[in-house]
Amino acid sequence: xxLQEVRLCGLLLREHFGEVVEKVGKHLLxxxxxxxxxxxxxxxxxxxxxxxxxxxxVQHGACVxxxxxxxxxxxxxxxxxxxxxxxxxxxxxxxxxAKTLYGDTGELIIEELLQRGHxxxxxxxxxxxxxxxxxxxxxxxxEYSEVSSAFSNLVETHFLQRxxxxxxxxxxxxxxxxxxxxxxxxxxxxxxxxQTAESFPDCYKVPHMTLSGRGKRxxxxxxxxxxxxxxxxxxxxxxxxxxxxxxQVNYERFHLHFRDQAIISAVANKLDQTSSEIVRTMLRMSExxxxxxxxxxxxLSSNEIFRSLPSSYNIARPILDQYLTLLVDDPMExxxxxxxxxxxxxxxxxxxxxxNLARATLESVVQxxxxxxxxxxxxxxxxxxxxxxxxxxxxxxxxxxxxxxMLYTLLSENLVQLQEIPKTPDYxxxxxxxxxxxxQLPTARMLLQNCHKTVANLIERRLFETKESKRLLEKSQxxxxxxxxxxxxxxxxxxxxxxxxxxxxPEKQQLDSLKLHINKLDSAExxxxxxxxxxxxYITGTASST
Amino acid sequence: MTEVKVKKxxxxxxxxEVENRIKELCHQFPHxxxxxxxxxxxxxxxxxxxxxxxxxxxxxxQLDLLRNSSGLLYRMKDVQSAGKMKxxxxxxxxxxxxxxxxxxKGIWSRDIRFKSNLPLTEVNKILKNLESKKLIxxxxxxxxxxxxxxxxxxxxxxxxxxxxxxYSDQDFESEFVEVLNxxxxxxxQSKAEAARDSKQSPMVQRNSSxxxxxxxxxxxxxxxxxxxxxxxxxxxxxxxxxxxxxxxEMTVVAAKEGTVGSVDGQMKLFRxxxxxxxxxxxxxxxxxxxxxxxxxxxxxxxSPSNCIYMTEWLDF
Numbered sequence: 001x002x003l004q005e006v007r008l009c010g011l012l013l014r015e016h017f018g019e020v021v022e023k024v025g026k027h028l029l030x031x032x033x034x035x036x037x038x039x040x041x042x043x044x045x046x047x048x049x050x051x052x053x054x055x056x057x058v059q060h061g062a063c064v065x066x067x068x069x070x071x072x073x074x075x076x077x078x079x080x081x082x083x084x085x086x087x088x089x090x091x092x093x094x095x096x097x098a099k100t101l102y103g104d105t106g107e108l109i110i111e112e113l114l115q116r117g118h119x120x121x122x123x124x125x126x127x128x129x130x131x132x133x134x135x136x137x138x139x140x141x142x143e144y145s146e147v148s149s150a151f152s153n154l155v156e157t158h159f160l161q162r163x164x165x166x167x168x169x170x171x172x173x174x175x176x177x178x179x180x181x182x183x184x185x186x187x188x189x190x191x192x193x194x195q196t197a198e199s200f201p202d203c204y205k206v207p208h209m210t211l212s213g214r215g216k217r218x219x220x221x222x223x224x225x226x227x228x229x230x231x232x233x234x235x236x237x238x239x240x241x242x243x244x245x246x247x248q249v250n251y252e253r254f255h256l257h258f259r260d261q262a263i264i265s266a267v268a269n270k271l272d273q274t275s276s277e278i279v280r281t282m283l284r285m286s287e288x289x290x291x292x293x294x295x296x297x298x299x300l301s302s303n304e305i306f307r308s309l310p311s312s313y314n315i316a317r318p319i320l321d322q323y324l325t326l327l328v329d330d331p332m333e334x335x336x337x338x339x340x341x342x343x344x345x346x347x348x349x350x351x352x353x354x355x356n357l358a359r360a361t362l363e364s365v366v367q368x369x370x371x372x373x374x375x376x377x378x379x380x381x382x383x384x385x386x387x388x389x390x391x392x393x394x395x396x397x398x399x400x401x402x403x404x405x406m407l408y409t410l411l412s413e414n415l416v417q418l419q420e421i422p423k424t425p426d427y428x429x430x431x432x433x434x435x436x437x438x439x440q441l442p443t444a445r446m447l448l449q450n451c452h453k454t455v456a457n458l459i460e461r462r463l464f465e466t467k468e469s470k471r472l473l474e475k476s477q478x479x480x481x482x483x484x485x486x487x488x489x490x491x492x493x494x495x496x497x498x499x500x501x502x503x504x505x506p507e508k509q510q511l512d513s514l515k516l517h518i519n520k521l522d523s524a525e526x527x528x529x530x531x532x533x534x535x536x537x538y539i540t541g542t543a544s545s546t
Numbered sequence: 547m548t549e550v551k552v553k554k555x556x557x558x559x560x561x562x563e564v565e566n567r568i569k570e571l572c573h574q575f576p577h578x579x580x581x582x583x584x585x586x587x588x589x590x591x592x593x594x595x596x597x598x599x600x601x602x603x604x605x606x607x608q609l610d611l612l613r614n615s616s617g618l619l620y621r622m623k624d625v626q627s628a629g630k631m632k633x634x635x636x637x638x639x640x641x642x643x644x645x646x647x648x649x650x651k652g653i654w655s656r657d658i659r660f661k662s663n664l665p666l667t668e669v670n671k672i673l674k675n676l677e678s679k680k681l682i683x684x685x686x687x688x689x690x691x692x693x694x695x696x697x698x699x700x701x702x703x704x705x706x707x708x709x710x711x712x713y714s715d716q717d718f719e720s721e722f723v724e725v726l727n728x729x730x731x732x733x734x735q736s737k738a739e740a741a742r743d744s745k746q747s748p749m750v751q752r753n754s755s756x757x758x759x760x761x762x763x764x765x766x767x768x769x770x771x772x773x774x775x776x777x778x779x780x781x782x783x784x785x786x787x788x789x790x791x792x793x794x795e796m797t798v799v800a801a802k803e804g805t806v807g808s809v810d811g812q813m814k815l816f817r818x819x820x821x822x823x824x825x826x827x828x829x830x831x832x833x834x835x836x837x838x839x840x841x842x843x844x845x846x847x848x849s850p851s852n853c854i855y856m857t858e859w860l861d862f
Contacts, residue, residue: 115603269824271820274748322747326752332822356822360821361826363792364823367825368825368834369834369835375791379791383790395786396790398720450828451828454833457833461850461851461856462845517860520859524831526827527835528827528830528831531827533824
């Protein structure tokens with residue numbers, strides 16, 4: 001909960017939910033667990049506003065409540081954590097992954113769930129079907145069952161999970177869990193949950209839903225009717241048999257997927273395509289058998305790997321063995337050998353791979369920021385742990401003056417630390433050894449904080465740019481509205497042209513460049529988020545094992 | 547052997563003959579003889595006479611007096627060097643001795659003073675004298691550029707003093723190192739590419755992309771870019787810097803003694819590698835490379851809203 005994290009969370013909350021939620025959220029982040037009355041007093045907001053903010057935060061899982069510390073009678077306390085709010089930064093990546101894995105349907109399901117926080121299956125299916133139908137040609141519409149099957153696929157692979165029942169909400173949830181003996185429904189067998197946070201055993205069980213029909217297209221002429229229909233579906237939900245069962249996106253599963261992708265692309269870069277395919281197969285096979293915090297996957301025999309390889313890669317058995325041996329011998333240690341049975345048992349070393357990737361990230365930061373010679377010194381220190389200044393100069397083959405300069409720069413940026421080893425008890429400088437060293441974990445934490453600050457800077461710059469050109473944007477919006485209404489009411493081309501000319505050419509240029517800037521800033525945020533993900537996974541992985 | 551017996555019987559006490567005898571014994575045992583040996587050889591000789599003979603030889607400069615763990619040793623002095631010192635007095639001989647003992651590492655003037663117990667002025671005079679006679683020379687040390695070490699004239703200075711192949715006249719040759727760096731890397735890279743294009747089984751591919759340090763050394767020697775002779779150790783230091791650049795990886799394999807390039811039964815193999823990660827996302831933004839990153843605050847002099855680096859980057 002560093003300063004930069006709180007600042008970034010505040011900006012994200014402001015963008016997505018508004019300033020009031022930002023105020024409440026930031027206050028909760030800074031102060032820890034608070035009860036309602038304290039929040040009202042300290043933020044100075046009226047009661048109903050605070051209540052609404054808390055509802056929003058709870059709906060999105062950013063805030064949890066529990067009974068107070070002083071015992072069951074004391075008021076409930078609300079607690080937010082940074083991690084959940086920082087996930088908002090990663091939403092585009094989740095949606096994109098769903099799109100690559102499950103197509104447009106999956107993408108829209110995930111998008112809806114991310115926007116709403118918690119939703120029942122039936123309402124998700126209906127909304128998504130309507131949206132898909134909207135984009136299709138006239139006369140075609142989306143079947144609810146298609147969307148439901150996509151939904152169940154997502155549940156099967158654990159990308160979606162049920163929200164845990166709130167304490168004191170009653171056993172209603174469990175009783176409405178449908179029997180799985182209906183063959184028509186795509187009910188998945190009850191899976192043992194991988195999430196320790198979700199102690200609810202039916203976490204991934206798709207409920208039986210009596211929902212059939214097609215998506216409705218929303219036309220502008222039917223606005224009046226839709227107003228009445230809008231109320232109806234909400235009443236219909238109760239009859240679909242899955243009320244009270246809310247679903248949320250399972251972030252951890254997405255993170256495991258991202259981590260696997262990072263490892264596979266690293267192997268592809270370092271070795272070749274075939275090796276990365278082998279590693280991909282191994283990771284796919286251990287998706288459900290490995291716990292998220294595991295040090296390495298379960299051992300897989302090379303027979304199994306051979307059988308599970310995609311058929312497009314028909315490599316012979318001995319060649320596969322050679323590839324596996326090469327993977328094991330590689331200094332990066334992505335794959336390790338765990339035994340000899342079944343033709344050789346192989347594991348993917350997850351933590352070590354993450355550590356190597358984090359180390360490569362640190363090295364690339366030093367390289368880009370300070371030059372390749374400083375990067376050489378940095379890598380040298382990473383390898384050899386502790387070195388004196390003279391030894392650094394000798395190993396790195398850099399002239400003494402320059403090496404000294406670079407070492408001091410790195411030291412001032414706190415990327416390199418100094419360890420004193422005294423020869424005499426009085427720490428006299430002439431009689432002490434000074435050794436330079438790099439500690440990977442604290443350096444990674446420092447860089448993570450820098451990443452957070454960078455993203456916050458990018459967001460602020462984006463908001464600034466938008467604010468600067470607010471007048472221009474408003475003007476262009478007005479003109480677009482006028483154009484649309486003129487077109488709808490059937491105007492002549494000259495009138496349209498006149499309206500269009502109200503925006504002058506330099507203004508248009510400015511608008512274009514503004515759009516370009518905002519896109520650039522957005523994509524930069526996503527890129528920094530990738531770094532954040534790597535560093536975070538490394539830190540949580542290492543910190544938990546040490 | 548018979549000669550010895552004869553000498554015993556005649557009971558010679560002639561001092562020159564004693565000296566000659568001692569000299570012959572020294573020749574017999576070039577490592578040096580102890581007092582015990584002389585006594586065994588000439589048992590009838592009184593210790594006083596023995597001492598006189600030895601002293602005479604020492605003063606003539608024909609015998610060297612050394613001490614080892616069991617006592618004193620007498621060794622034949624090189625005739626040539628004995629001739630050199632003719633005309634020099636004992637002090638000079640002492641200083642010369644001290645410098646000679648320092649071997650090719652050289653010795654600092656203060657250390658000469660300690661070892662010979664002579665005052666500073668005397669030492670300096672003697673050093674100047676010896677230098678003019680071209681018996682010793684001064685070599686500037688690369689570690690401390692003001693320090694001068696003295697060593698015998700015809701000796702090659704040790705690597706630790708001159709810095710070895712990478713230093714020419716006390717200056718570190720960084721361009722030379724850079725050039726060698728590039729050449730080694732290109733050689734390993736082309737080898738790796740050739741192996742990859744050969745499309746054989748992966749094990750063979752990997753093995754053929756390896757190069758031993760001996761091969762690289764031969765390649766560099768044949769290129770002829772170096773005016774100085776480079777040893778295999780020098781090449782290995784260059785290859786190590788490539789490892790620290792992240793461009794090359796190394797493995798050690800056991801090799802038969804006697805295969806060319808093997809050291810102590812192992813061989814080092816080097817191979818060009820690709821980087822494992824593209825430049826990370828953080829450095830693609832101006833903030834990742836910003837020199838005033840820590841001073842940047844919203845509302846301050848330097849802030850995201852008025853950051854000039856960002857403006858440049860956005861208009862790029």
